[in-house]
Amino acid sequence: MKKPEPVQVVKQRRDSALRALVGTVPYLQFMGIEFDRRGDEVTATMPYKDELIGNPMLPALHGGATAAFMEATALMELSWQMLWSDLENGKIDVAELTPDNMPRLPKTINFTVDYLLSGLPRDAYARARVIRSGRRYATVHVEAWQDNRQKPIAQAVGHFLMPSRDA
Template identity: 55%
Template sequence: MSSEYERLLRETAAAIPYLAFLGIRFETAGNELTGVLPYAPDLIGNPLIPALHGGVTAAFLEVTAITGLVWSGLRQGVIAVQAPVILPKTIDLTIDYLRPGTARDAFARARINRSGRRYASVHVEAWQDEPDRPFAQATGHFLMQRG
C-alpha cells in the first residue's frame, strides 16, 4: 500500500484533536486498516470493574468507521491523495455494548457495507484479545463529502 496514503491518513488523524486526546492511531497491513486505542487510566468509566467509558468506546467505533471510509476511498481513487481530506459526516450511529471493555488496549476494524457518491453504510467491531469476540459493535450511516 502506498506510503503516500498512510502519510495522508496520519496527517488527517493528527488534525483531529480528540483522536490525539484519546491516543487513537491507525495501523495498516496490506489493504487492512485497524484502529488502535491504547489503554490509559483516564479512559476508564467504571473503576470497580475497571471498564472503558461508554463514550470512549462510542468515539472509537465512530472514528474507526469514518477512517475506514477515507482509507477505502483513497485506495479506490474516489478520494484525492491531497490534504486536507474532507471527512464523511455521521448521519446516525447505533452502538451495541456486548461486554465491558477492560483495562487494556483495544482494536477495531470497519467493514463497509455500501459506499456511494452521497451515502455510506458501515459496520465496525471493537475487540481486545480476540477479533472473534468483540466487546462492542456499531452500525453507522454517513453522508459522503466530495471535494
C-alpha cells in the same frame, strides 16, 4: 512495460497519507487512537489509559469511549477508502497533502452501538467494513475487541453523509 514501483516507495506513500489523514484530527490525539495499515486494511488501536475508564469499581472502559473509538474507526475507514483510490491512481500527491486541502471528512448521520462485553482496562482494537458507499450516503459496520478477536466487546452500525466531491 512500466517497471513496478519499489515497495518502499509504495509503503512510504500509503503510510504518510494515512498519517496525514489521522494527524489532522485533535480528538484522535486526545483519545490516543492510532491506525495500523496492511495493504488497504486499517486496524484502529485505542491504547489503554486511565482517562478512558467509566467505572473505576470494576474497572471498565467508558461506554462512550468505546462508542467514540468505533465511530472514529468508521469515519477513518470511509475517508481512507476515498483517499486510497485518489492516491493510487495518482490524483493526489502525498507531498502536497496539507490540513487545508485534505479531503473533507464524511458526517455521521446516526450511530448505533451494541455493547457485548464489559471493556477491560487494556488496549482495544477495531476494524470497520464499508457495507455500502454511494455518492451521498454510506453504511459502515464496526467491530471492537480486546484480547480475543472472536469475542468482540462491541459492534456498531453507522450511516454517514459523504462529502461532495467536485470533479
